[in-house]
Amino acid sequence: MSMVIFAIIADVEKVEVVVAHHECATLRVGEVFLKIDSDQTRTDVEVEAMAMAPVPTPEVLWRRPPVLALAAxxxxxxxxxxxxxxxxxxxxxxxxxxxxxxxxxxxxxxxxxxxxxxxxxxxxxxxxxxxxxxxxxxxxxxxxxxxxxxxxxxxxxxxxxxxxxxxxxxxxxxxxxxxxxxxxxxxxxxxxxxxxxxxxxxxxxxxxxxxxxxxxxxxxxxxxxxxxxxxxxxxxxxxxxxxxxxxxxxxxxxxx
CATH class of the missing domain: 3.90.1200.10 (Aminoglycoside phosphotransferase (APH), C-terminal lobe)
Known part of the structure; x- marks a missing residue:
């Protein structure tokens, strides 16, 4: 997992911390958002809900717990x-x-x-x-x-x-x-x-x-x-x- 993140970061100039607190954090790396969550149940819901919702949602690029990568x-x-x-x-x-x-x-x-x-x-x-x-x-x-x-x-x-x-x-x-x-x-x-x-x-x-x-x-x-x-x-x-x-x-x- 860490090698994938480092590979993405190597191709961009900066990493932006979108939000971070005791439970989870979201980073923006170029055109990719990396969501890191201590509770994978929340991530399970997020991925399934986006698949079900009949409205535009981000593309899921990959998931390697505890990280979920979404397209910007x-x-x-x-x-x-x-x-x-x-x-x-x-x-x-x-x-x-x-x-x-x-x-x-x-x-x-x-x-x-x-x-x-x-x-x-x-x-x-x-x-x-x-x-x-x-x-x-x-x-x-x-x-x-x-x-x-x-x-x-x-x-x-x-x-x-x-x-x-x-x-x-x-x-x-x-x-x-x-x-x-x-x-x-x-x-x-x-x-x-x-x-x-x-x-x-x-x-x-x-x-x-x-x-x-x-x-x-x-x-x-x-x-x-x-x-x-x-x-x-x-x-x-x-x-x-x-x-x-x-x-x-x-x-x-x-x-x-």
């Missing part, structure tokens, strides 16, 4: 959390249409998290945030109230599970691919739409127009609160800053 997608990410998106309204609408195609596909074999499991984890995270004085109690309590609207029965669809805008690539107004499928499962369609628009509420209308179906905006806002509450501790423990401008803490403050 053309274009650039739809945007980044905490930064204004330069993508056009048409590109955001195309992203919505792509999500709809995924949601209309046959269900994957992974059942996803139950409502009880989500609610239990949410309560635990809220308690931790308040007990450890990470966020003001009033901010946590208000967003816990908002999040309640997401905790209702839903008809499961094929969800990406982590559809951040950084995981959707565009070239002009065209979607060229969606990356990072390790959390794909049966889930709530509105969760995917919420994660795609987290911190970019101004583009929600474009996404919904492309999605082409009526959605409950209160549920999407509830998922914004719920996802942000769940993310804060993980981000802090893995060396990220959820209080950076436009990121999770600002999303929570916007619900006040």
């Amino acid at each position: 997608l053309p274009g650039a990410a739809l945007g980044r959390l905490g930064k204004p998106s330069t993508a056009s309204p048409a590109a955001w609408a195309a992203a919505g249409a792509t999500v709809r195609t995924l949601h209309d596909a046959p269900l994957p074999p992974w059942p996803g998290r139950s409502l009880d499991a989500i609610a239990s984890r949410l309560d635990g995270e809220c308690k931790w945030l308040i007990t450890n004085d990470v966020l003001p109690a009033g901010l946590v309590t208000r967003n816990r109230q908002v999040a309640e609207a997401a905790l209702r029965p839903w008809t499961p669809v094929f969800t990406h599970g982590d559809l951040q805008i950084a995981h959707v690539f565009v070239d002009g107004d065209e979607i060229t691919g969606v990356i990072d499928w390790s959390e794909a499962s049966q889930g709530d369609a509105l969760f995917d739409l919420a994660i795609l628009t987290l911190g970019h509420e101004e583009h929600l209308g474009d996404v919904i127009a492309g999605y082409g179906a009526d959605v409950d905006l209160d549920v999407i806002r509830a998922w914004w609160s719920l996802r942000s509450l769940l993310a804060v501790r993980w981000l802090v423990e893995h060396g990220f800053d959820p209080s950076a401008p436009g990121c999770e803490v600002d999303v929570l403050k916007s619900r006040l």
Whole structure:
């Protein structure tokens, strides 16, 4: 495995660390992404989900655990959390249409998290945030109230599970691919739409127009609160800053 990686690196000028934390890392080496994951179950899901998904995904070049090599997608990410998106309204609408195609596909074999499991984890995270004085109690309590609207029965669809805008690539107004499928499962369609628009509420209308179906905006806002509450501790423990401008803490403050 290491000889293959070194052979690739020898042909390029630099190696870019795309993301790295305690569980996994992604490197860009020329036109190849190398994903190194300590949990091969996540990689199993990613490879199978990309094969099943009826939307553009990266080409799998090779896999030698713990490394998965993927071809780079053309274009650039739809945007980044905490930064204004330069993508056009048409590109955001195309992203919505792509999500709809995924949601209309046959269900994957992974059942996803139950409502009880989500609610239990949410309560635990809220308690931790308040007990450890990470966020003001009033901010946590208000967003816990908002999040309640997401905790209702839903008809499961094929969800990406982590559809951040950084995981959707565009070239002009065209979607060229969606990356990072390790959390794909049966889930709530509105969760995917919420994660795609987290911190970019101004583009929600474009996404919904492309999605082409009526959605409950209160549920999407509830998922914004719920996802942000769940993310804060993980981000802090893995060396990220959820209080950076436009990121999770600002999303929570916007619900006040």
